[in-house]
Amino acid sequence: xxxxxxxxxxxxxxxxxxxxxxxxxxxxxxxxxxxxxxxxxxxxxxxxxxxxxxxxxxxxxxxxxxxxxxxxx
Numbered sequence: 158x159x160x161x162x163x164x165x166x167x168x169x170x171x172x173x174x175x176x177x178x179x180x181x182x183x184x185x186x187x188x189x190x191x192x193x194x195x196x197x198x199x200x201x202x203x204x205x206x207x208x209x210x211x212x213x214x215x216x217x218x219x220x221x222x223x224x225x226x227x228x229x230x
Contacts, residue, residue: 162217162221163177163224163225164177164180164202164217164220164221164224165202165217166201166202166203166206166213166217167201167202167203168201168202169198169199169200169201169202170184170189170198170200170201170202170205171198171199173202173220177220177223177224177227179223179224179226179227180220180223180224182223183216183219183220183223184216184220186219187206187211187212187215187216187219188210188211189205189206189209189211189216202216202220
């Protein structure tokens with residue numbers, strides 16, 4: 158059975174990082190290294206991915222996988 162995604166493209170980056178700190182490395186691996194910048198507080202994941210030329214679907218999938226793995230531990 159597939160889990161319902163926790164992270165969606167419309168979620169603000171700052172909220173995701175605050176609520177799920179294990180996602181920081183995922184953002185960094187995908188090239189979104191400015192998670193601590195002022196825009197991250199207001200920019201959603203879709204906007205950040207578009208601004209940095211990042212594959213949104215792959216990013217969302219990896220973010221949700223990181224959360225599922227943390228919950229399984």
